[in-house]
Amino acid sequence: MPDTPTQALAGLGVSQGRAAGPVVRMAGPPALPAPRPVTDPGAEAAAVGAALEAVAADLTRRAAAAEGEAAEILEALAMIADDPTLREDAEARARDGLDAAHALDAAFAQHRDALSALGGYLAERAADLDDLKHRAVAFTLGLPMPGLPAPGHPYVLVAEDLSPADTAGLGPDVLALVTERGGPTSHTAILARSRGLPAVVACRGITGVPGGTLVGVDGATGEVAVGLTGEEAELIRERDRAERARLAASQGPGRTADGHPVKLLLNIGSAADLVPDGEGVGLFRTEFLFLDRKQAPPFEEQVAAYAEVLGRAESVIIRTLDAGTDKPLPFLGLPDEPNPALGVRGLRVDRVLDGVLDTQLEAIAAAAKATGAQAWVMAPMVTTVEEAAAFARTARAKGIAKVGLMIEVPAAALRARALLREVDFLSIGTNDLAQYTFAADRQHPALADLLDPRQPALLELIAMCAQAGAEAGKPVGVCGEAAGDPALAPLLVGLGVTSLSMAPVCVPAVREALAGLTLEECRERARAARE
Amino acid sequence: MAQRTVTVASASGLHARPAKLFVQAAMNVGVAVTIRAGEKTVPAKSMLGVLSLGAVHGTEVTLEADGPGAEEALDTLAALLSRDLDAEDPAHA
Numbered sequence: 001m002p003d004t005p006t007q008a009l010a011g012l013g014v015s016q017g018r019a020a021g022p023v024v025r026m027a028g029p030p031a032l033p034a035p036r037p038v039t040d041p042g043a044e045a046a047a048v049g050a051a052l053e054a055v056a057a058d059l060t061r062r063a064a065a066a067e068g069e070a071a072e073i074l075e076a077l078a079m080i081a082d083d084p085t086l087r088e089d090a091e092a093r094a095r096d097g098l099d100a101a102h103a104l105d106a107a108f109a110q111h112r113d114a115l116s117a118l119g120g121y122l123a124e125r126a127a128d129l130d131d132l133k134h135r136a137v138a139f140t141l142g143l144p145m146p147g148l149p150a151p152g153h154p155y156v157l158v159a160e161d162l163s164p165a166d167t168a169g170l171g172p173d174v175l176a177l178v179t180e181r182g183g184p185t186s187h188t189a190i191l192a193r194s195r196g197l198p199a200v201v202a203c204r205g206i207t208g209v210p211g212g213t214l215v216g217v218d219g220a221t222g223e224v225a226v227g228l229t230g231e232e233a234e235l236i237r238e239r240d241r242a243e244r245a246r247l248a249a250s251q252g253p254g255r256t257a258d259g260h261p262v263k264l265l266l267n268i269g270s271a272a273d274l275v276p277d278g279e280g281v282g283l284f285r286t287e288f289l290f291l292d293r294k295q296a297p298p299f300e301e302q303v304a305a306y307a308e309v310l311g312r313a314e315s316v317i318i319r320t321l322d323a324g325t326d327k328p329l330p331f332l333g334l335p336d337e338p339n340p341a342l343g344v345r346g347l348r349v350d351r352v353l354d355g356v357l358d359t360q361l362e363a364i365a366a367a368a369k370a371t372g373a374q375a376w377v378m379a380p381m382v383t384t385v386e387e388a389a390a391f392a393r394t395a396r397a398k399g400i401a402k403v404g405l406m407i408e409v410p411a412a413a414l415r416a417r418a419l420l421r422e423v424d425f426l427s428i429g430t431n432d433l434a435q436y437t438f439a440a441d442r443q444h445p446a447l448a449d450l451l452d453p454r455q456p457a458l459l460e461l462i463a464m465c466a467q468a469g470a471e472a473g474k475p476v477g478v479c480g481e482a483a484g485d486p487a488l489a490p491l492l493v494g495l496g497v498t499s500l501s502m503a504p505v506c507v508p509a510v511r512e513a514l515a516g517l518t519l520e521e522c523r524e525r526a527r528a529a530r531e
Numbered sequence: 532m533a534q535r536t537v538t539v540a541s542a543s544g545l546h547a548r549p550a551k552l553f554v555q556a557a558m559n560v561g562v563a564v565t566i567r568a569g570e571k572t573v574p575a576k577s578m579l580g581v582l583s584l585g586a587v588h589g590t591e592v593t594l595e596a597d598g599p600g601a602e603e604a605l606d607t608l609a610a611l612l613s614r615d616l617d618a619e620d621p622a623h624a
Contacts, residue, residue: 076578080579085579111579122583293587330587
């Protein structure tokens with residue numbers, strides 16, 4: 001093998017682990033060529049039908065090879081491609097004189113707009129329609145269908161960005177994900193972490209790397225080594241296997257090398273996410289109970305869901321409903337806002353809708369009583385001390401034992417000391433705190449660097465909260481994505497946070513990262529990062 | 532014209548998995564069935580149509596069909612809608 005020098009690309013490491021393998025690029029969406037004069041409308045209509053059938057057949061084949069939820073998603077997509085109304089619309093447009101690609105494009109656009117107009121969770125299906133359109137148009141143009149490749153051997157998946165439909169079909173052959181765009185809280189990042197796949201996002205230049213090139217991916221540092229030799233790739237794989245074996249053996253409570261305890265907690269969405277690892281639940285998201293409802297879920301149903309988690313974990317922090325105009329839920333019936341991230345969301349929903357928060361707090365208190373567990377409850381999107389005091393009063397009146405707040409707004413972080421006079425604990429949501437501190441939309445593909453949690457301004461805010469907690473003798477944890485990153489966790493501990501809450505799959509690597517450093521070494525890292 | 536009015540029982544409403552099961556069943560009954568929610572009527576075999584109804588848990592929908600086999604087809608589909616299909620999902624059990 002020729003000794004070609006390796007080239008290093010730098011991106012943002014968002015899911016730790018190392019992998020090496022050949023690049024396989026995901027085909028991007030096809031460009032729609034200029035409309036073509038049509039001589040035989042019947043043939044165009046037939047081409048439309050053939051394209052939709054080919055897309056449905058391809059998805060059905062993928063569904064058969066997938067399992068569980070991924071198979072369900074792919075089957076549902078195949079059924080949309082097979083939809084008789086969609087097909088009639090597209091064929092009619094072809095018979096009226098459009099070429100097949102434009103007939104498909106126009107028909108999909110019409111249905112996409114209809115779904116978008118319905119809003120909420122249905123609007124998300126609009127992205128699925130775009131995905132299907134790209135597949136069908138590519139087929140009529142004789143281009144490879146966009147979507148996940150299936151080369152038949154393990155590979156490093158390279159793409160502009162990944163859609164939910166792409167990630168649903170991710171098979172065991174995928175060694176790592178590298179995307180040109182995307183940020184630390186993008187869909188790609190969250191999925192990769194939940195699957196334990198090394199991932200690098202915002203990696204400029206990666207889509208220019210030819211298919212088949214051997215690359216090494218470091219999901220912690222964000223470095224992608226391009227043009228490895230076979231031996232170099234094998235060495236990386238060996239190290240990764242050894243590292244995984246080490247993590248699999250990891251157990252016990254969170255400690256630094258010199259024994260300073262740091263609670264390692266789990267972020268969960270329901271009892272189904274609980275695992276035997278970790279020292280309790282640091283973030284129980286309750287949104288799943290409220291999805292797709294015309295009315296708030298009944299009191300008894302809420303009590304049962306909270307009791308299931310309270311009865312099974314050693315300590316649980318429940319977050320009250322975190323929805324609003326940014327994450328619309330039908331039963332809230334909130335009007336659209338021009339700027340939902342700055343609008344009625346989180347605790348602010350309680351300003352405009354009576355009863356939802358009260359019922360939830362009562363249900364949590366009842367579940368705690370029924371299970372004999374102590375309920376820790378926190379509110380999302382708190383901004384002022386007045387809001388905090390009002391929430392604490394209400395929660396305590398309902399019988400909640402420990403009341404806390406999420407710190408997601410810089411104004412709240414700046415007033416951490418005063419907030420802790422009102423409540424028992426704080427939990428820092430680094431994803432939103434970064435979005436609001438750096439005035440950068442979490443989903444914006446071009447602003448990933450502005451959302452990097454290592455930036456000193458964000459670390460200052462975290463340090464202020466931790467300092468306030470130490471003075472008051474009250475716990476201050478982190479429950480954003482940063483807490484599950486083994487490179488960042490020691491830094492957060494060095495800033496003084498007392499617990500880290502993360503996706504269950506992240507616990508072993510964070511535990512091992514802390515065990516390798518003394519508290520003073522963690523503090524040294526924190527000092528260096530804030531300079 | 533045979534007709535059934537039924538309340539959507541699935542917790543997630545008539546999309547995702549319940550919509551898929553309903554449309555699959557509608558394709559198999561061998562009779563053209565329409566489903567109406569509010570002012571909107573769509574073919575039961577159209578996944579996009581069914582999704583666009585925006586029917587959630589508790590929405591009342593009306594099924595209609597004509598001709599031989601209509602009654603039986605509507606019974607089958609109405610029975611499906613009145614079950615909580617999410618609760619039957621093995622992945623969530």
